[in-house]
Amino acid sequence: MKFTTIKPFLNLVIIVMITLIVTGIVLSQFTNNLFVLLLVLLTEFVVFMSLLHYIYDKYIKPIEKATVTLDELVKGNFRARMHHPVSGSMASLLMKINSLARSLSEISIHEKIVAEQLTTVIENIQSGLVLIDEKGYIHLVNKKFLSIFGKLEKDYIGYLYYDVMEQEKLHKTIQQTFLYEENVKDFVTLDAEVKQYFEIVSAPIFDERNIIKGVVLVLYDISDLKQLEVMRKDFVANVSHELKTPITSIRGFSETLLDDDLKDKEIARQFLGIINEESRRLQSLIQDLLTLSKLENEDSKLExxxxxxxxxxxxxxxxxxxxxxxxxxxxxxxxxxxxxxxxxxxxxxxxxxxxxxxxxxxxxxxxxxxxxxxxxxxxxxxxxxxxxxxxxxxxxxxxxxxxxxxxxxxxxxxxxxxxxxxxxxxxxxxxxxxxxxxxxxxxxxxxxxxxxx
Ligand SMILES: Nc1ncnc2c1ncn2[C@@H]1O[C@H](COP(=O)(O)OP(=O)(O)OP(=O)(O)O)[C@@H](O)[C@H]1O
Ligand SMILES: [Mg+2]
CATH class of the missing domain: 3.30.565.10 (Histidine kinase-like ATPase, C-terminal domain)
Structure with missing residues (x-):
């Protein structure tokens, strides 16, 4: 029993004692019979004690239990409930405390689910993600980010971003986001075993008063896109190169023929043969290119x-x-x-x-x-x-x-x-x-x- 709840009870006990003493003194003025005196005082004591017990059980004990339950709720134990046989306004208080506990418990379960969903999303997105507060301290890094740089969570959390991130480009992007308070985009290349290309997007986070609270940095892996771009460039270079050889040769031989006025029939025949061969080559190259582009067309269907x-x-x-x-x-x-x-x-x-x-x-x-x-x-x-x-x-x-x-x-x-x-x-x-x-x-x-x- 806590002192705060027992204090009013102690006051009552003191009042009862004083009443008993006063009754004793007053009664002793009227009678000398000790037996009667003791009987009256005893009866009075029993009546008072029963009354006190009733008050304690009906009001003080429930308040005490309610305090304990509320203490548990404050500590975050939302499964705490209050049990006590009461009626009237105390019963309504008990019911309200239990219903409050139930609501808190539901809210906390819901919050837990939402938090879990959020963690699952953050951990499983295929982009690196970092959360930095307004002072520059890192609060969160996801799995993908760690896998990109091959480090552990403890190497980042609680550190200043410019102390633990090696890439200057990342620092610059984050600084610009803090400075201009808007999204900043850039690209970064990592020299691992295979070159990796990332698009970095840094976005400011604002509080309800529109004051910048931090920055979220996202790294998208664009290596595949980059590779496609390289392939496309290579392809164009290759096609041009392949076309250049036969065309140069056709042009060269035809010019010689024109200059020569076709005097030497034998040489003319030989040159025309080469021109014919090279144009055949050009034709087959273009035919193959057309076939390939048809095959690569997404709508291309087999018959x-x-x-x-x-x-x-x-x-x-x-x-x-x-x-x-x-x-x-x-x-x-x-x-x-x-x-x-x-x-x-x-x-x-x-x-x-x-x-x-x-x-x-x-x-x-x-x-x-x-x-x-x-x-x-x-x-x-x-x-x-x-x-x-x-x-x-x-x-x-x-x-x-x-x-x-x-x-x-x-x-x-x-x-x-x-x-x-x-x-x-x-x-x-x-x-x-x-x-x-x-x-x-x-x-x-x-x-x-x-x-x-
Ligand atoms: N049976 C083979 N034996 C040895 N090398 C081969 C054989 N088949 C293909 N190759 C090699 O693979 C390369 C690519 O073959 P591919 O058929 O794609 O081109 P190509 O034969 O040079 O030209 P084309 O497009 O006219 O067929 C060839 O240049 C050749 O070096
Ligand atoms: Mg071939």
Whole structure:
């Protein structure tokens, strides 16, 4: 029992004692009978004590319990409740305290859920995030931010941003946000194993009186976008370069012919032959570029029909056979079973022609090229194998890139544009198929293609 609640009770006890003493003194004036005196005082004492007990149980004890419950609520224990058998206004007080406790408990649960949701969002967004107060101290860093810089939370929290962030660009962006009190954007490059590019956006946070309270800094990873930009630039440079060579040559030879007035018929014929060859090269380059751009178009759709493997081979082999014969290469077709599968006929033809033509181009005289079509569990397995010059291991991952050639001079001599395998890969991917390559220098190369049935 606390002193504050027992104090009024003690006062009552003192009043009772004084009343008893006064009654005793007054009664002793009227009677000398000690028995009667004691009886009256005892009765009076019992009556008073019962009254006090009633008051204590009815009013003081509930107040005491209410105080304890409220203390618990103040401490944040919202599960505290008050239990006491009372009636009347005390009962209403008890009910109100319990209902207050219930409301507080609900509010606290709701707050907890909201806080958890917010933490989940902050921790899982794919952008780095930092919260800085108006004095420059860091209050929050998310997982992504830590992973970008490879540090721990304790390396940042509670420190001044300019003491723990190494990038000058970040300091500058934050300073400008504090200075101008508006969003500031910039870019930063990090030299990790692979170069990473980030867009940084720093935004001020204001309180209800519109006074700046801090800054939130967000880092967006734009490495993929940057890579696309580099690829696009490379592509334009490559196309220009590829176009330049044949055009220069056509222009050069035609100018010579014009200057020469076509006197020497033999030389004129030779030059015209070169011009013809170069314009053919230009045409095939442009044709390949058009095919690629069509394949890369997001709306590009396959015209799926039932393709019969035997018919497919019969269609494409004659041209390829001629090329192989000219080079003295043995072309072997290994396709015993006839299989029907859903595919884009023109696409598949192009894939076969490109792969077999490569095999013939990159295989020396007396070599062997084998085309094999097999039916496997869920897919059609197409395999083009040669006994040619092979591809170095380190070049293998790059051969499907546009314009990539292992041996630039040799490929150009064969009239290659370096787009053939890029086209093949696109067509295979549009069919949701897979392409694999294995190769050994000076031994041969094998391309495996898998098309879903
Ligand atoms: N069977 C193969 N054997 C050895 N090297 C190959 C073979 N197939 C492709 N390559 C290498 O991969 C490179 C890319 O091939 P790709 O077919 O894309 O271009 P290309 O043959 O040079 O020109 P084109 O676009 O006219 O086909 C070739 O330049 C060549 O170096
Ligand atoms: Mg090729």
């Amino acid at each position: 799926l029909t039932l393709v019969n493997t035997r018919k497919l081979i019969d269609d494409v082999i004659p041209v390829l056979k001629q090329q192989a014969d000219q080079k003295g290469i043995q072309l072997i077709i290994d396709n015993d079973s006839e299989i029907d599968f859903l595919a884009d006929l023109n696409g598949i033809k192009q894939v076969m022609i490109n792969l077999v033509a490569n095999a013939i181009n990159y295989t020396p005289k007396d070599g062997r090229v084998t085309l094999n079509v097999k039916e496997e569990q869920d897919f059609i397995h197409l395999c083009v194998k040669d006994t040619g010059i092979g591809i170095p291991k380190e070049e293998l991952p790059r051969i499907f890139e546009r314009f990539y050639r292992v041996d630039k001079a040799r490929s150009r001599n064969t009239g290659g544009t370096g787009l053939g395998l890029a086209i093949v890969k696109h067509i295979v991917e549009l069919h949701k198929g897979m392409i694999e390559v294995e190769s050994e220098l000076n031994t041969g190369t094998t391309f495996h293609l898998y098309f879903p049935k």
